[in-house]
Every structure is written in structure tokens, then in C-alpha cells.
Amino acid sequence: MKLVRYGRRGGERPGLIDADGVLRDLAAHVPDIDPATLAPKALAALRRVDARTLPAVPGRPRLGVPVAGVGKIVAAGLNYRAHAAAGHTLPDEPILFLKAPSSLCGARDAVRLPPGATRGDWEVELALVIGRRASRVTPEHALAHVAGYCIANDVSERGLQFERGPTWDKGKSCDTFCPLGPWLVTRDEIPDPQALDLQLTLDGATMQASNTADMLFTCAELIACASRYMTLHPGDVLLTGTPPGSGFLRSPPRHLRHGETMRLGIAGLGVQCSRVAVSPA
Incomplete structure (x- = not known):
């Protein structure tokens, strides 16, 4: 199934995309696509x-965040070999960090860089959405805790990331990141x-193109590792890393500009398209 939440921000309704690509309303069956629905x-x-x-x-x-x-x-x-090899030592275990849930936005919503941002960047990623509580699970059983998959863009402001x-x-x-x-x-x-093939284009130019086979640590290994340090609950999202092609690693570096459009695709998961807006200082 392809589950969606559609409508104005804060008033989304549950839906699904049928075999013919038609958006159908699910409100008669579930109140929302939320942690209870993911069981x-x-x-x-x-x-x-x-x-x-x-x-x-x-x-x-409008299509909102697909999970409430x-x-x-x-x-x-x-977490991609080719990306990690670009000036980094390959990690012995996954490098994990947290993004605030308030950074979430819909796949067609504008990405708004904060005031003064000069080093906005993109990262196409496969996202896992947890459907069953996971605590200290093994890689062999980890994927049984996944409700589904979707596309994520791990947007970054590299100045804030590396210089603060x-x-x-x-x-x-940041909001919309x-x-x-x-x-x-x-x-x-x-x-x-x-x-799964995945790619990202910026105003039509290919910036990232790879396959999830290049991950250093598989989706199952990432879940197992994360669940050793924290309990993963239904509705939690796990971003699995990005392939090479991010702007800050290009020569010369390439940063997001106001009005540009990022288009991301992963095989079987659809396409997201975000326009960039830079907030005035």
C-alpha cells in the first residue's frame, strides 16, 4: 500500500494511492496515518x-508528512561507501545523530533556509518508518519492525552544522529540513x-545517483544498532544515509540558492519535489 496524508497543514486526512495512481480517502477506516495505524x-x-x-x-x-x-x-x-570514502575514515559502526521532528514537512512543501544561511545542502535518503517497538533487536529480526519506507531529504545548513x-x-x-x-x-x-536506485537533481542537473546496495551498514544493521542505544517506537523515522554528491563535498562547493528546485526519487517510492526559499536575514 501507498499511504498518504493530504490536505492543509495541520488538517491532513488519511488516504492511499490505488493501483491506478488515484488518491483515495481512508477516513472511514482510520482517523489518521499515525503510530496506531502502523501496527x-x-x-x-x-x-x-x-x-x-x-x-x-x-x-x-497538498501531500503532508505521510506519518503523524x-x-x-x-x-x-x-553510510554510503563512496560518500564516506571522500575524505573520511570508514566508521566501524554506524554514526547516528538526531533531527528534530519539527523539521518535517511534506514532499511538495517549500524548503526554507533560515535567515543568513549561505551553505544549504541536500541529501537524498531512504527513510524507514517503525511500526513495532524495537529495543535491542538483532539484524536478523530488525526489518520485521518496519512498517514501511519513504523518501527523505536530509537538508542541512553546513555553516550551522560545522561552525557552531x-x-x-x-x-x-531547522524547520522544513x-x-x-x-x-x-x-x-x-x-x-x-x-x-533500490536513488537520485537527486537540482534544477534538472543530476547531483546524486546511486543504489542502496552501497550502504556500509544495511537497513537491518542500522535498526539493530540504534535500538541498542534507544527504544524505537511506532512512528519513529530512521534516515539511512546519503550517497556521494552533496554540495559541500563538490569542487568547488555548491550550495542551495533561492528559487531552485530539488527533485528526489527512489525506485518504488515515488518522487518528491521541493522549491528552495532563503529567508531574509
Whole structure:
């Protein structure tokens, strides 16, 4: 299933995208796409719903964050071999950091760089959404805790990230710095999360193009590692790292500019498209 939340910010309704690409309203069956809806039994019940009986949604409404009630966003740094090899020592275990849930926005919402930002950057990433509580799980059982997958853009302001102290959070957690979606694709539709092509273009020029097979630590290993240090709850989001091509590692460095458009795609997960706006100082 492709689950969505659509409508104005703060007033989103639950929906799904049917086999013909039509947006259907799910409000008669669930109040929202939230942690309770992501439970295995709840998803199984939704799969039994005949999408053709659901009301079609007219027009092209805004698509919000596909999951409500995200408790935390756990992100992995330097998790693609080619990206980590560009001037870094390969880590022995995953590098984990947190992005604030307030950084979330919809897949078509504008990305707004904060006042004074000069080093805005992009990172296409596969996102995992947790559906079952995970604490100290093994890699062998880790993917059973995933409700589904979606596209994320780990937007960064590198000046805030690298020049304002040793932690990355300042440059990673600004409002709109985590576009998610357009929809959540349930785990049953993605048989192998380590075999997905992903790419990002900026105003039509390809900046990133790779495959999740290049991850240093697999999705299962990332879940297992994170769950050793913190309990992952339904609705939590785990970002799995980005391939090479980020702006700050280019020669010369390339930073986001007002009015540019980022287009991100991952095989089977759709496309997100965000326009960049730089807030005045």
C-alpha cells in the first residue's frame, strides 16, 4: 500500500494511492496515518479494504508528512561507501545523530533556509518508518519492525552544522529540513531495501545517483544498532544515509540558492519535489 496524508497543514486526512495512481480517502477506516495505524494488525486490516470502494479525492491536494505523531528522527551519517570514502575514515559502526521532528514537512512543501544561511545542502535518503517497538533487536529480526519506507531529504545548513560547535543538530533541525514522502510504501511492497536506485537533481542537473546496495551498514544493521542505544517506537523515522554528491563535498562547493528546485526519487517510492526559499536575514 501507498499511504498518504493530504490536505492543509495541520488538517491532513488519511488516504492511499490505488493501483491506478488515484488518491483515495481512508477516513472511514482510520482517523489518521499515525503510530496506531502502523501496527501490523492495523496495516493488515487496511490491506483487506477494497480501494475501489473508497472515495476518490479530486484535484491535486497538498501531500503532508505521510506519518503523524513522529516521536523522533534518527539519522545515519557517512553510510554510503563512496560518500564516506571522500575524505573520511570508514566508521566501524554506524554514526547516528538526531533531527528534530519539527523539521518535517511534506514532499511538495517549500524548503526554507533560515535567515543568513549561505551553505544549504541536500541529501537524498531512504527513510524507514517503525511500526513495532524495537529495543535491542538483532539484524536478523530488525526489518520485521518496519512498517514501511519513504523518501527523505536530509537538508542541512553546513555553516550551522560545522561552525557552531561539535554537534550536527543545529544545521540539521531547522524547520522544513526533512521533507518526507510523498507517501509511505508498506514493507510488503519493497522486498529488498538494499536494491533500490536513488537520485537527486537540482534544477534538472543530476547531483546524486546511486543504489542502496552501497550502504556500509544495511537497513537491518542500522535498526539493530540504534535500538541498542534507544527504544524505537511506532512512528519513529530512521534516515539511512546519503550517497556521494552533496554540495559541500563538490569542487568547488555548491550550495542551495533561492528559487531552485530539488527533485528526489527512489525506485518504488515515488518522487518528491521541493522549491528552495532563503529567508531574509
